[in-house]
Amino acid sequence: MAASSGERARSLGLLTDRQTRPMTGCCEQLGGPLAELGQDAGLQTQATKLAKAWPKDRKSLPVNSRAMVLHVAALSGDKAYFDALLAAVHDNPDRRERADIYAALGGFRKPSLS
Secondary structure, eight states: OOOOHHHHHHHHOSOSBTTTBOOOSHHHHHHHHHHHTTSOHHHHHHHHHHHHHTTTOTTSSOHHHHHHHHHHHHHTOOHHHHHHHHHHHTTOOOHHHHHHHHHHHTTOOSTTTO
16 A cells, blocks of 8 residues: 555655755655644654754755745744744845745744744
């Protein structure tokens, strides 16, 4: 019996090799939406862990996965993560990185942070 798309995305996680390669295929297409819609707590947890580590090590996320991971983590993000993103965008010379951060900042659902 073939695995469902959700099972495949969960088995792959958000990234295949978080240090060097973006996830391609199934998870890139499904992992983010599954986590974003709240349908997979494991993927949301993975995104939060990856995103919270990113401001300290900007090379820890592949460029092609960064926006999705930062955004998914923001959906259930706390004030500490919000503040870390604000600090990361301040005086940041990388236009694409700033765009990813601003998109994530717009994803916070807590009224006090949105």
